Amino acid sequence: QVQLAESGGGLVQPGGSLRLSCTTSGVTFLIASMGWYRQAPGKQRELVAMIGNTGLTNYADSAKDRFVISRDFDKNAVYLQMNSLKPEDTAIYYCYADRMRLGNRSAYWGQGTQVTVSS
Numbered sequence: 437q438v439q440l441a442e443s444g445g446g447l448v449q450p451g452g453s454l455r456l457s458c459t460t461s462g463v464t465f466l467i468a469s470m471g472w473y474r475q476a477p478g479k480q481r482e483l484v485a486m487i488g489n490t491g492l493t494n495y496a497d498s499a500k501d502r503f504v505i506s507r508d509f510d511k512n513a514v515y516l517q518m519n520s521l522k523p524e525d526t527a528i529y530y531c532y533a534d535r536m537r538l539g540n541r542s543a544y545w546g547q548g549t550q551v552t553v554s555s
Contacts, residue, residue, distance in 0.1 A: 448551075
């Protein structure tokens with residue numbers, strides 16, 4: 437059974453940094469893309485950053501100048517370095533992974549880790 441597990445969330449002051457990690461288990465296939473989404477209370481889940489199997493990345497506009505996504509292909513892990521954190525970054529952050537087979541995409545999600553940015 438495929439499982440994704442996030443860690444590294446917590447409480448941080450504005451301007452601080454956190455590094456999120458996502459590890460996988462039960463993966464018997466090649467993962468195409470991995471990334472991070474977040475969801476604040478009462479809001480829709482939104483993309484934060486994504487990294488493909490070629491290493492190409494894309495970021496939400498709010499994250500481009502502050503966050504860095506990276507991936508360990510051997511470990512099937514993905515990381516998100518978050519710098520200059522703002523209160524509006526407060527959300528549950530979810531790890532994402534997908535694969536493509538015969539033109540179809542299968543998506544997998546972690547349980548989420550809470551990030552709170554507050555004084």
